[in-house]
Amino acid sequence: MEAYIYDAVRSPRGKGRPDGSLHEITPVALASQVLRAIPDRTHIDTADVDDVILGCVAPVGEQGADIARVAVLSADYDERVPGVQINRFCASGLEAVNMAAAKVASGEAQFAIGGGVESMSRVPMASDGGAWATDPAVAYKTYFAPQGIGADLIATMFGFSRADVDAYAVESQRRAKQAWDEGRFARSILPIRDVIGEVILDHDEHMRPGTNMQSLGALKPSFAAMGEQMPGFDAVAYLRYPEVEKIDHVHHGGNSSGIVDGAAAVLIGSKAMGEKYGLKPRARIRAAASIGSEPMIMLTGPESIAQKLLDRSGMSKSDIDLWELNEAFASVVLRYMQAMDLDHSQINVCGGAIAMGHPLGATGAMVLGTALDELERSGKGTALINLCVGAGMGTGTIIERV
Numbered sequence: 001m002e003a004y005i006y007d008a009v010r011s012p013r014g015k016g017r018p019d020g021s022l023h024e025i026t027p028v029a030l031a032s033q034v035l036r037a038i039p040d041r042t043h044i045d046t047a048d049v050d051d052v053i054l055g056c057v058a059p060v061g062e063q064g065a066d067i068a069r070v071a072v073l074s075a076d077y078d079e080r081v082p083g084v085q086i087n088r089f090c091a092s093g094l095e096a097v098n099m100a101a102a103k104v105a106s107g108e109a110q111f112a113i114g115g116g117v118e119s120m121s122r123v124p125m126a127s128d129g130g131a132w133a134t135d136p137a138v139a140y141k142t143y144f145a146p147q148g149i150g151a152d153l154i155a156t157m158f159g160f161s162r163a164d165v166d167a168y169a170v171e172s173q174r175r176a177k178q179a180w181d182e183g184r185f186a187r188s189i190l191p192i193r194d195v196i197g198e199v200i201l202d203h204d205e206h207m208r209p210g211t212n213m214q215s216l217g218a219l220k221p222s223f224a225a226m227g228e229q230m231p232g233f234d235a236v237a238y239l240r241y242p243e244v245e246k247i248d249h250v251h252h253g254g255n256s257s258g259i260v261d262g263a264a265a266v267l268i269g270s271k272a273m274g275e276k277y278g279l280k281p282r283a284r285i286r287a288a289a290s291i292g293s294e295p296m297i298m299l300t301g302p303e304s305i306a307q308k309l310l311d312r313s314g315m316s317k318s319d320i321d322l323w324e325l326n327e328a329f330a331s332v333v334l335r336y337m338q339a340m341d342l343d344h345s346q347i348n349v350c351g352g353a354i355a356m357g358h359p360l361g362a363t364g365a366m367v368l369g370t371a372l373d374e375l376e377r378s379g380k381g382t383a384l385i386n387l388c389v390g391a392g393m394g395t396g397t398i399i400e401r402v
Helices: 027-042 067-074 092-106 136-142 147-158 162-181 213-217 224-228 233-240 271-276 301-313 330-340 363-378
Strands: 004-010 051-055 083-086 111-119 199-201 260-269 283-292 322-325 382-389 393-401
Touching: 004 027, 004 271, 004 283, 004 363, 027 067, 027 111, 027 260, 051 067, 051 092, 067 083, 083 092, 092 111, 092 260, 092 283, 092 363, 092 382, 092 393, 111 363, 147 224, 147 233, 147 330, 162 213, 162 330, 224 233, 260 271, 260 363, 283 301, 301 330, 301 382, 301 393, 322 330, 322 363, 363 382, 363 393
Parallel strands: 051 083, 051 111, 322 382
Antiparallel strands: 004 260, 111 260, 283 393, 382 393
């Protein structure tokens, strides 16, 4: 059975700080507003939704206790609609969409919603702890180091200079501003309201359109101290990659993904269920998969999952019209373009997380929505969406307009 995309909606991204516009909105309220938008926009009966799957990377405190089910109830869905929270680190939102699509394709569900939520201003990143970083036996075995060390290691090993990563970041900001100025996100953005119904955010507020090479050049590397001060994480990298003489620390806040709040939801359904409501599919899921990759460098999974998706779907690189890769760090995308032999004009054409931010549990669903909107705007047919993932993984999806 085919799994079709009928709708995709997301919140704007709010700065993930106490002075961010979405800080006053609880994670449940944020997820609930996005979920409520699906039946409001499509006029479906929520009783026909067989499951809601939401990614959330720090599922503790306000985001704990199966936030998907609580958000379903808060959004006034039929009480028979279940909900489940999942965590595949940065790819959680896309993994949730892929799981929803798998349920539809298998016949387990007729309608399913995949998406995610992360309120990084209220529940800080890494609030959930975990053995990977904190248990010495696990950290030693996996050569644990923070993601920023892996990003700088990628830049060092594959030849990307500070100028290269800064130039990529400047272009991400330029493209994001152009996309907003041209209304490319208009179909997907849901303005978020406060408790009295007033709109408090209707745009991605992390963007810095005035960014240039000079302003980025003034920023100090963010990961040099944790890497170089003894005992530092650079030493861990040298154990795993003894061929590296010295890591060049090139990443900072301006060429790395922004910390933001946000939520997103994607409605997946069967052909029959769409016909019941007179809905026209916007696209179909052509392929979806995840893969593991080397965990110390951590962020090279995208190239492997892209090839896995192409092989599984019987497609070649030339069959893909548009590429989207989450901009966790500039070097991640530069390495992906190098490995896949992609021109920059083919990928992240509306900017990405460096400019707009990365609400961990929601980003994957947001990126898929961006690709879908851009396929429709440009008249193109196929997109390959993927993300690098913590602990060395990659998750991806190929969608095709119908």
